[in-house]
Amino acid sequence: MILIFDPQPPFIVWYKMTESGFEEKKCIYQNGWEKEVSADLGVASGVSYVLYNGGDEISTSPITIDRSLITSVEKVVPLSPDRNQMTLAAIRYCYEHMPAIRHTLVCETVLYDALPSKSRNYAVPLELREKGVKRYGGYGLQHGYMMEKVKSVLDNAHHKVVSVFLGAETNVVAFEDGRPIETSIGFSPAEGIPSLHGCGDTDASFVFLMQEAGWALKDIAPVFSQRGGLCALLGKADCSFGDVISSGVDNIAYKILRYSVIKYIGSAIAQLGGTDVFLIHGENGIELVEPFIRDICRNFDFIGLSCADTYEKTKKDLVFLSGEESSVKILYVQCTRPELLRECVSHT
């Protein structure tokens, strides 16, 4: 049995992976999670950890953890304080208690080391760029695995891929010949498409205006990363991606999500100079997301893209949604987080 740690603030989540399946466990990070995990750790043959932002320190994923790697993780905590801090705490605890077993790290941002510098950078002075202000992207494990997974079902002619993850933090990555050239997530997942709790694209001047209005910096960050987003638009403290796309086409949360996804797909196409494939993926089943995907795709009929009236599951978890005459192939792949992480750590 191996353990995989996946920080999902305020929870620290871990999966107990066995040959036959998995068990998901979670605990509020502040509430003595070490006690909860210690029994599982005692019988684990290996431990893996997800790091959300590896900055410029982590450039390989998966990678075996040793002392010097722990130092590297310490250095990147400020880039994504909530999530990276949990990963670091989990590594420290487990590494100390079970030094003899194998510890590996998988990192969500390594994929984007390949971004061209024009996409990687913000238009800020060198002074700020040198301090680590750049677009790190996110969900690299997801997009990378999806690109691998669909290789076998697409022929080689498909080299301009718009990869769309639909879920808690919906985001879009443009791939050219297998290499990412743009991502909707920026320095953090707060930028880009609004997520369940993150605001998505706004105006960075709000940080200054709120400080002027008397807000403390520590209270401003959650306004962008935790307190807003699609759930807030639905008027709920918490909600699922399914709740948003089922809220009705006239609901403001639905409309904003739809609009933002269409914008980012358009951006990706413009940067690719066209597209061959919409590779759409997420944790939900096709039945739930199909109407939303069709609604998005309608905006692209001007480039000759069209959805089939019906679809067949050609392979488990993989659906072709495009019509025969469509200029762009549209695929939906269902993949849950534990399945994804199992795949990612299995290469270690």
Place this chain on the structure above:
Amino acid sequence: MNILTFNCGSSSLSYKIFQIDSHDEIEIAVSGKAHRVGVTGSEPSFIEHNYNGQYVKNTLPIASHREAAALVFQYVKENSIPIDLIGHRFVHGATYFPRTAIITEKALEMLEICLPFAPLHNPISLSVIKESLERYPSITEYLTFDGAFHSTIPDYAYTYALPSEIIEQYGYRKYGFHGLSFQYVSGESARFLNIPLEKLKLVMCHLGTGGSSVCAVKDGYSIDNSLGYTPLPGLIMSTRSGDIDPMAVIFLMNNYGYTPDSLEALLNKKSGILGISGFSSDPRDIIEAIKTDETKKEIAQLALDMYVQRLKKYIGAYIAVMGGIDALVFTDDVGVLSAVIREKVCESMGWCGVELDYARNRTIDPKQDSMVNSERSKVYVMTVPTAEELVICREGLKLHTEGEMA
């Protein structure tokens, strides 16, 4: 009838006096501009006037926009030019001014409230208005707003997904900018193409030497603009960063001790093209350096690539939300004068039907509307020099003929 219009830039003041005959034909009688207003530097400030085929240039210290306006009034008086109506441009009228308005006591009070919305532009416009009211107490004066054109942006495009109590308390939303320019350019594009505006899907790129933005117009209405509540987000501009993650701003404050003021200044005044290149805020200098300067070549190339990429990103996004495009229009100084930028932007745009005529693109008259797409292009690609003052004038004329002056 003579209409005097004022248009404040952050360090300039343009004015025009339009002469309107009985057939409503509009002609520019006088035009002029004060340069380097309030700027302390090696080069002196000056004001120029064009009137009756004569060009006058006076070099003198001009400490403020109000002083510049006073110089305009002095010139008008010396030449005994009659004025019947005075129109002002006010960049940000927030939700208080959804359309052109006559200046009244009440309006002045509301303008004061609007000052913080565009801290660079609004206060200087108000100072010019005050000077003008003092000089011409008996003449009707009116306000035109950049935000008015963008008041049709739908809720899903102007709403930020911030907590509702924040939005309610502070009124944060997208307003959009460059509205007078887009109003002129959209109307002019339709006229030039001889297609009703309501039938066009337009993407307009207002590329200035200061601010820049992209606007999408569908069914005759603005549906989105790349600027936001303030003129910081969106495109990479001369010295403004354009889009940047607020969490990156917070990261810098938390870990490197930047104060809000210092970072705000860095993002607004030292970023953008200047921030990337480190040597110039003007895209034309960047293009020149790529060709001629070995030491700056590489960083200049990055600045140009980023500038073009961000622009393409917005063009692609707006084409997608409109479900297609009929015309791509470039305007303002850089948009009209830089053939290279148009070329780069239109590269690999065949997917949406855009194809440039490279030769034509390089030989246009920047003072005229021009078509620069190839014969085969499915999309019109145009340059249209903007005329914000003409919009101010037309708005005044509309007020006048609709009898709202009483």
